[in-house]
Amino acid sequence: QVQLVESGGGLVQAGGSLRLSCAASGNIFSIDGMGWYRQAPGKQRELVSTITSGGSTNYADSVKGRFTISRDNAKNTVYLQMNSLKPEDTAVYYCNADTIVVGYWGKGTLVTVSS
Numbered sequence: 001q002v003q004l005v006e007s008g009g010g011l012v013q014a015g016g017s018l019r020l021s022c023a024a025s026g027n028i029f030s031i032d033g034m035g036w037y038r039q040a041p042g043k044q045r046e047l048v049s050t051i052t053s054g055g056s057t058n059y060a061d062s063v064k065g066r067f068t069i070s071r072d073n074a075k076n077t078v079y080l081q082m083n084s085l086k087p088e089d090t091a092v093y094y095c096n097a098d099t100i101v102v103g104y105w106g107k108g109t110l111v112t113v114s115s
Contacts, residue, residue: 001027002104004095009109012085016113020080022095022106030099034071034078038091038111045094049080063089085113 008020024031035050049069050058057069068081078095090113095106 001102002031002097002099004097004104004106006093006095006106006109009093009111011112011114014085014087014113014115016085017081017083018085018111020082020093020095020109020111022078022080022097024076024078024097027099028076031076031097032100033098035096036069036078036080036093037096038089038093039108040088040091043091048093050096051078082111085111087113087115089113 036048039045092108094108
């Protein structure tokens with residue numbers, strides 16, 4: 001019912017910035033919370049940041065002060081502004097959208113931070 005497409009990943013040097021976008025389509029009216037997760041090689045997928053339909057946000061301790069999540073309801077898009085990137089931020093970043101009954105995932109976008 002919901003499709004998510006991430007974009008904005010790429011290769012960046014440590015200290016640089018990237019902005020990820022996640023565009024939702026389909027039954028977007030059913031979406032409540034949205035967020036970003038990431039999975040580095042050999043590690044489990046972990047939460048990065050979430051945002052509710054009302055605008056409440058949450059961040060993992062590792063990205064607080066560096067990443068900012070935002071949501072444009074008119075465009076059905078959620079963003080993740082990533083500043084002061086570190087090599088340990090290297091991962092595939094996945095967009096997540098939750099409805100009242102089920103969650104959806106995008107295919108992911110790769111972020112590589114070089115030292």
